[in-house]
Amino acid sequence: MLNSLHIENYVLIKKLDLNFESGFSVITGQTGAGKSILLGALNLVLGARADLKSIKEGSEKCIIEATFNISNYNLIDFFEENDLDYSTECILRRELSASGKSRLFINDTPVNASILRTLADQLIDVHSQHENLILRDNNFQLGVLDTTAKNQDLLDIYKSLYKSHQQISRNIEELESELSKGKEELDYLQFQYNQLEESKLVDSEDHDIETELTILEHANDIKYALLESENMLSAEQGVLEMLKTAENSLSAVSKYSTYCEEIVNRIYSCHIELKDIASELYNESEKVDSNPERLEYLRERRDLIYSLCQKHRVNTVSELIEIRNDLEKRISLIDNSDEEIERLKRERDNLYKELLALANEISNRRQTQALEVEKSLVELLTALGMPNCEVKFSINPLASPISSGMDKVELLFSSNKNKSPQPIDKTASGGEISRVMLCLKYLLANSTSLPTLIFDEIDTGISGEAADLTAKMLKKMSTNVQIISISHLPQIAAKATTHYFVEKSGESETTVTQLTAEERVTAIARMLSGSTLSDAAIKNAQALLSEDN
Numbered sequence: 001m002l003n004s005l006h007i008e009n010y011v012l013i014k015k016l017d018l019n020f021e022s023g024f025s026v027i028t029g030q031t032g033a034g035k036s037i038l039l040g041a042l043n044l045v046l047g048a049r050a051d052l053k054s055i056k057e058g059s060e061k062c063i064i065e066a067t068f069n070i071s072n073y074n075l076i077d078f079f080e081e082n083d084l085d086y087s088t089e090c091i092l093r094r095e096l097s098a099s100g101k102s103r104l105f106i107n108d109t110p111v112n113a114s115i116l117r118t119l120a121d122q123l124i125d126v127h128s129q130h131e132n133l134i135l136r137d138n139n140f141q142l143g144v145l146d147t148t149a150k151n152q153d154l155l156d157i158y159k160s161l162y163k164s165h166q167q168i169s170r171n172i173e174e175l176e177s178e179l180s181k182g183k184e185e186l187d188y189l190q191f192q193y194n195q196l197e198e199s200k201l202v203d204s205e206d207h208d209i210e211t212e213l214t215i216l217e218h219a220n221d222i223k224y225a226l227l228e229s230e231n232m233l234s235a236e237q238g239v240l241e242m243l244k245t246a247e248n249s250l251s252a253v254s255k256y257s258t259y260c261e262e263i264v265n266r267i268y269s270c271h272i273e274l275k276d277i278a279s280e281l282y283n284e285s286e287k288v289d290s291n292p293e294r295l296e297y298l299r300e301r302r303d304l305i306y307s308l309c310q311k312h313r314v315n316t317v318s319e320l321i322e323i324r325n326d327l328e329k330r331i332s333l334i335d336n337s338d339e340e341i342e343r344l345k346r347e348r349d350n351l352y353k354e355l356l357a358l359a360n361e362i363s364n365r366r367q368t369q370a371l372e373v374e375k376s377l378v379e380l381l382t383a384l385g386m387p388n389c390e391v392k393f394s395i396n397p398l399a400s401p402i403s404s405g406m407d408k409v410e411l412l413f414s415s416n417k418n419k420s421p422q423p424i425d426k427t428a429s430g431g432e433i434s435r436v437m438l439c440l441k442y443l444l445a446n447s448t449s450l451p452t453l454i455f456d457e458i459d460t461g462i463s464g465e466a467a468d469l470t471a472k473m474l475k476k477m478s479t480n481v482q483i484i485s486i487s488h489l490p491q492i493a494a495k496a497t498t499h500y501f502v503e504k505s506g507e508s509e510t511t512v513t514q515l516t517a518e519e520r521v522t523a524i525a526r527m528l529s530g531s532t533l534s535d536a537a538i539k540n541a542q543a544l545l546s547e548d549n
Contacts, residue, residue, distance in 0.1 A: 001482040002124060002452045003067045003089070009059035010044075011037045012510040018500065019514075024478035026493045027486045027512075028523060029502030034510030035486050038502065039456055042066065043126060045094040047117035050102045065093045068123050073451075078119065084109050090123070092116065124452045127441065135411070135437050136425035142366075142409040144440055145393065148447045149369035151362055155405075158358045162403055165351040172344050175337055182334035189331055196324035199304060206305050206317045213298045219290040226285035233278040240278065243271045352401075359406040366407055367395055373443065380439040380473070385466035386432070388417040434458060438470065445477040453477070455485040463489070471495040490527040494544035499523065520545060 007016040012034055029035050044050065045064040055062045071088040079086035085107050093105040104116045134140045146155060182189075215222065233239045247267045254261040309315060312323050370393035377391045392412040400406070412421035413428050413436065421427075428436065438458050445453070458470070471492040474483050478497070487493055499515045501523055515523055521541045522533070529537035 001069050002484070003069055005038075005042065005067075006063070006065040007038075007041045008064075009056040009062040010041045010064060011054055011056060012504065012508060013037060013041070014056060014509055016510075016512055018512055020482070020484065021498045022478075022482050023497040024475050024483045024495065025485070025498040025500065026496035027484065027500045027502060028488065028493050028527065030504075031488075033502045033504045035502045036456075037510055038512065039126065039454070039486065042124075042454070044096070045092050046120035046124060046126070047104065047113045050094075050096050052096070052098065052100060055096060055098055059098070061095060061097045063093065063095050065091060067091050068452075070123065073122060075119070075122065078122075082111070082115055084111070090119075092120065092123075122451060124454065126454045127437070127456065127458060135433055135440070138409055139404070141393070141411040142404060142407065144444065145366045145369050145373065145409060146362075147444055148373055149365045150447065151365055154358065154362050154365070158355070158362060158405065159403060161351055161355050161358065162401060165348060165355055165401075168344055168348045168351065172341060172348065175341050175344070179334060179337040179341070182330070182337070186331070186334055189327055189334075193324060193327040193331060196308065196320060196327070199308065199320075201305075201317050201321050201324065203318055203321060206302075209298050209302050209305070213295070213302065215288075216291060216295040216298065219288050223285050223288040226281045226288065230278050230281035230285065233274055233281070240271065240274055243267055243274070247271065355401050356406075359401055362405045363395070363397070363407050366393075366405075366409070370395060376443055377436065377439050380442065380469075381435060383466070383469045384435050384439070385464070386415055386435065388415060390414045390417070390421050391436075392421045438473065442473045442477055445480050452482040452484065455483070455487075457486055457488065467491040488527065490524045490541065490544060493520075493524050493527060494541070494547070517545075 001022055002020050004020065005016075005018045007013045009015075027035055027038065040048075040054070041064050044054065045066045068090045069088060070090045075090075076086050078084075087107060091105075091107055093108075095103045095105075104111050104113060106116060106119060146152065231238070235241075247264055250260045250264045250267070254264050305317060305320075308320055312320060314320060314323070374391050374393060378389060381389045381391070390413070394410040394412055396408045396410075398406045398408055411424045413424040413432070414421040415428070415432055419427075424433065424436065438455075441453065455474070458474075467489045468491045471489070472495065474485055474492060475495045477483055485492060485496070493499060499520045501513050501515050501519070502510060503513075504510055513519075521538060524541035524544060525533050525537040528540050
């Protein structure tokens, strides 16, 4: 519910703080006093388009803040999804500066207008003459039947099935499209795959080939260098023989010199190491073979790999292998697409049967509920001064399911007993639509938990018994939902639990006062008799207020 409204520097309001109660509140005041300004301020904080003319003349910024109790609104998920701090007390704030900058906040966190409006739609419903336009919307008319028939659980299941059916249908279309294209290029894909598969590619073989080719192409030079080096070590008068001579000479005197003994040991180690090297050089030279056949094979293999890389615009065998594997998957997908498509079609057909069964159940409930709503509307509208009205819901089946079911709903209306009901947007006047809308809101309030409802002069064009019934309807609605009504009718003002009075001061500033019990008598008396108070008006006002509310 709406707990409070704070307004600073908005149009004719310098500063205003209003606290609201649960139940039924009424706002009254003379024409031009500023009742519409309150509604404009509230719409602004709910995300309406900002207008710089809304800033009070001479002010740099206007601020509007609305506080709601949202403990019963099940909005925790919304706050988490939008990364907002959740509290049972929710504060919406709008700041509009003269420079044109507009800022919106939810619990002191800046948000964009879309998020604010999404939340505001779940907190408050401002019913103005403009909002009557939604009565002409077939989706709203359908929603009336579903809400009063309590179809929401069935609709949630239906919409989930519908979403799954739509997704599978799209998957089938995509697969069929891919299959059609795939079959056209299957031969080419198969040729590319076969070429790569027959090449027997091995990961990193391009590197190995280059290494081996380098050796084979320089085999003679490598063999000569190995043998020559081995010969320098092992031949007569070679390094090994000279080291042996040096070792023997120093050994002969090592018993006389510790230094010579150490050098002998070091020369011996070098002799052993170089002898091993000489042996390895010889063994390695035996392995080196020019092998022309192998050389030719590697060159051809390298050329093949290079050609494949050029064709597929890659640089390595690893990338060629990835392309081969991808081609294999694409070919397999094409080969198996028919089977997958058939499986999806069976799944789609089964979902469709479930959809039809659920749509029929929902449709039957709508047909039954339509009779109840028609009867209730006629009774309420008759009491509101339309004794000859006729209301009918035209429900026609659609050829195929849509997200809301398989029904096209149209509200038909006639206020003349000699004229058959026609679509309400073509036959009803503004005043008639306003009354029908009030009756629908009354029925909806008894069927679901609505947000705070604000009625902007819903009573336009009614008086007498119709006004009294309207007041009783608003009062009864307020047992389930907070009702705030801007009204000019004393019957409605008298039924309210809380009464606010709007007036314009001599300085052209709008003020709002919550009236005491005594002040309410005077205010309602003036609504009855005008500016001049009479004893009769006072008594009538007291009588209205004393009636069983």
